[in-house]
Amino acid sequence: MTIKRIEPGKRMSEAVIHGNTVYLAGQVATNFDAGITEQVQQVLAAIDDVLAKAGTNKSNVLSMQVILNNIADFAAMNAVYDAWIDPANPPARATIEARLADPRLKVEMIAVAALPN
Template sequence: MKKIISTPRAPKAVGPYSQATEASGTTLYVSGQLPVDPATGTMPESIEEQTRQALENTMAILAEAGYAPEHVVKSTVLLADIGDFAAMNGVYARYYTRDMPARVCYQAAALPMGAKVEIETIAVK
C-alpha cells in the first residue's frame, strides 16, 4: 500500500512526481529536494545555504509523514560541483549527528533550476 506525502513546508513538486511516497507504512521515499524556499520560491546563493535549505525541506517532509532524522537510512546527494563536497558535508553533518545514514554523493552535469545541490532521502520506521 502506498501513501502520497505532501506539505506546504517544502516546495511543491515541479513535475509529475510527489514530494514523498510512503510504502507499507514503514518506508518513506523522499524525492530529491532542491534548495528552494517554499515561502518565496527562491534559492539562496551559497552551497552552505543551499544545503541547509534542501535539508530543511527534507526535514519538513519527514515530519509531515511522522518520521525523524534518525529514521533516515540512505541519502543521495547530487552536487553541481564536486568541489563543494566539504562545504556541503559540513552542513549535512549538523542534521545527522548519530547513527548516520548510508550516503552517496555524485557530481551531476546540471541540476534543475541551476541549483548547486539536490538531496534524495529514504527513511524506515
C-alpha cells in the first residue's frame, strides 16, 4: 500500500494518506493573539483546506481530537465547532486540556478522515 505525504517538511507533513485514510497534523490558528472563537474558526478553516488537498471533506472526518489550553473555553469552542460539523456525519471526538506549544494558542485540533470511494 502506498503512502502519500501532503506538504512534507523537515519535521512533519500537514497530512499523510495511507490507504483510504487521511491523518492530519495538529492544526492551530494563524493569529496567535485572537480570542477562542476566532482561533477555532481559523483551525477549522485550516482543517477544511488540508482535507480538500487530500481529496476529502469534513463529512468524511472519522475522529477529531481537540486540545484546549483552558478547558473553560469548552463552550465557546463547541459553539463554533457545532456550526462547522456535518450534523449528519459527526466524528468521534475527544477534548482535553493541555499546554500548547505557544502560550497564546488556545486550541489545536487533530483530525483523521476517510477518502471518498
